Structure formats: C-alpha cells, structure tokens
Amino acid sequence: xxxxxxxxxxxxxxxxxxxxxxxxxxxxxxxxxxxxxxxxxxxxxxxxxxxxxxxxxxxxxxxxxxxxxxxxxxxxxxxxxxxxxxxxxxxxxxxxxxxxxxxxxxxxxxxxxxxxxxxxxxxxxxxxxxxxxxxxxxxxxxxxxxxxxxxxxxxxxxxxxxxxxxxxxxxxxxxxxxxxxxxxxxxxxxxxxxxxxxxxxxxxxxxxxxxxxxxxxxxxxxxxxxxxxxxxxxxxxxxxxxxxxxxxxxxxxxxxxx
Numbered sequence: 001x002x003x004x005x006x007x008x009x010x011x012x013x014x015x016x017x018x019x020x021x022x023x024x025x026x027x028x029x030x031x032x033x034x035x036x037x038x039x040x041x042x043x044x045x046x047x048x049x050x051x052x053x054x055x056x057x058x059x060x061x062x063x064x065x066x067x068x069x070x071x072x073x074x075x076x077x078x079x080x081x082x083x084x085x086x087x088x089x090x091x092x093x094x095x096x097x098x099x100x101x102x103x104x105x106x107x108x109x110x111x112x113x114x115x116x117x118x119x120x121x122x123x124x125x126x127x128x129x130x131x132x133x134x135x136x137x138x139x140x141x142x143x144x145x146x147x148x149x150x151x152x153x154x155x156x157x158x159x160x161x162x163x164x165x166x167x168x169x170x171x172x173x174x175x176x177x178x179x180x181x182x183x184x185x186x187x188x189x190x191x192x193x194x195x196x197x198x199x200x201x202x203x204x205x206x207x208x209x210x211x212x213x214x215x216x217x218x219x220x221x222x223x224x225x226x227x228x229x230x231x232x233x234x235x236x237x238x239x240x241x242x243x244x245x246x247x248x249x250x251x252x253x254x255x256x257x258x
Contacts, residue, residue: 003081007064008221008230011077011085014040017070017213020112021086024213027241029053030234032065042067052240056233063230071150074216078102083221084231086110090117090151090190090211097153103219108235110213111242115190117154119206120197122181127203129162136185144168148176148184155188158208177202 003009012035013021025031029050034041044067046060057063068076073085074095084107092106125135136145144166149155152171159167164186172179176187177200190211191197194204215235221227 003083004064006062008062008084008227009082010046010063010065010234011073011082011087012044012065012067013070013073013086013088013213014067015069016115017086017088017113018067020213024110024112024241024245027244028237029240030057030060030237035065035067040067053237056236057230063234074102074104077216077218078104080218080220082218083227084215084217084234086213087216088113088115088211089214090115090154090209092214092216093209093211094151094153097157105217105219105222106214107217107231108215108238108242110215110238111245113211113213115192115211117151117188117190117208117211118197118204119158119186119188119208120177120180120191120202120204121186123201123203125185125203125205127205129206132186132205133164140185145186146170146184147186147188148172148179149188150174150176151188151190154208158188 012032022035029048030053031047031049032044033047034044044065046063046065048054048057048060070087071091073082073087074091076082077085078099089109095102095104119129121132125132145164146168147155147159148170150172152169155169170184176189177196180187180202188208197204215238217231222231
C-alpha cells in the first residue's frame with residue numbers, strides 16, 4: 001500500500017468543497033489544524049475537540065491528513081494512496097464510468113457542497129436539449145457537436161445516451177463556460193446557482209445529476225480491522241455533523257403531523 005505506513009491516510013478537499021467542509025467540521029467534534037484558506041497547510045493535523053471524538057479516536061496521531069483536489073481522490077483511493085477521502089458524488093460518478101470495477105466505496109453522503117451537473121449552451125440555441133440539437137443541426141449540417149467538460153466520462157456517457165452523434169469531447173481544466181461559442185457548442189459543467197453560466201450568455205438545456213459531498217473509502221483498507229475501526233469512527237462523527245446540519249422541524253409542524 002502507498003501513503004504513510006501504519007497510518008490511516010485521509011484526503012481532504014481544497015477549493016469549493018473546502019469552503020463547505022471547514023464549517024461542517026465544527027459540528028463533528030474534530031478539527032484539522034492548518035486546514036484554512038490563508039495560509040493552507042496541505043498536511044493539517046487532526047485534533048479531537050469533543051468527548052465523543054476522543055472516545056472514538058483515542059489516538060488521533062494514527063490519522064495522517066493531506067489536502068488535494070476532490071477530482072483526484074477516487075483514483076488515489078482506488079490505488080490505496082489514501083484509505084478514506086472527502087470528495088463529491090460527481091467525481092465518484094466520473095471515476096465509476098471510467099473504471100466500472102473500481103474498489104472505491106461511497107460510504108456516506110454529507111449534505112453539503114450541493115451542485116448540479118448540467119448541459120449548457122449559448123442562450124440563442126434554445127433552453128432544452130431538443131431545441132439545441134435542432135438549432136445546431138440546422139446551422140451546422142454534418143458537423144460534430146463540440147462538447148467541453150472537466151467531466152469527460154460523464155460527458156461521453158451523456159452524449160451516448162442522448163445520441164448526440166456526431167460529437168467530439170474536449171477536456172478542460174476550468175473556465176469551461178468561456179469556451180462557447182468559439183471553441184465549444186455544448187458544455188457539461190457543475191453549477192450551484194447558475195449565475196456564472198448566465199453571465200456568459202449560457203442557458204441550461206438539461207440537468208444530468210445532483211452532486212454533494214461524500215466520504216469514500218478503499219475496499220482494501222476496509223479489510224484491515226484497525227483501519228476499518230478508524231474509518232467507522234470518522235464516519236460516525238461526520239454522521240453526527242450531518243444530523244446537526246439537518247433543518248429542525250418546528251414544534252407546530254410536529255404537532256400537526258399526528
């Protein structure tokens with residue numbers, strides 16, 4: 001196995017997911033010293049700040065954390081560079097489409113970092129996929145649809161399922177919304193509010209999936225008893241964070257539910 005020997009190797013996300021995970025951790029009873037925007041320590045240390053956390057993780061030094069990109073995590077967990085990671089269900093889907101037999105297990109949805117993975121096109125091309133296809137074929141007979149995305153396997157799967165032939169997938173590394181209309185015809189992109197798409201004169205023509213933060217783990221790591229104990233402990237603490245994040249039902253609503 002890779003990673004640090006005799007440690008449970010945990011991957012924490014940077015970027016968008018980090019913005020949601022940092023406040024979420026306050027509800028779990030654990031914190032990672034140095035896991036903050038300025039300055040970001042890529043190897044933060046775990047500290048237990050609640051009695052529950054101390055009882056579940058009596059030796060926090062057994063856990064080695066590192067901050068990496070969420071999109072890289074499923075591959076790293078599959079290769080046991082990490083035993084457990086906090087990523088997004090979108091990147092799990094991307095990984096699973098690429099490696100159907102992957103030993104990565106999605107263990108727990110976390111309820112934060114919610115985005116939609118959407119197909120978007122220029123606003124003059126219609127606001128549904130059918131309208132986009134009709135407009136594109138009328139304006140570009142015989143030409144392939146240029147589909148740009150960071151999610152190349154989700155994009156390819158989407159194009160196949162919707163029979164967008166002929167098409168070409170263009171891999172991007174950010175700022176995908178800027179490519180239409182000169183360099184792409186359709187993009188597959190994540191969006192939280194849709195504001196960035198609208199600012200670039202794009203309309204959503206289809207929603208492919210909803211995504212949120214999640215915990216993933218390696219099947220191989222889960223076979224090692226002491227690692228599985230720590231994975232279960234982290235999950236229990238994160239589950240308590242999920243419950244504390246859920247909207248509290250009002251007393252009046254409770255009373256009317258009988």
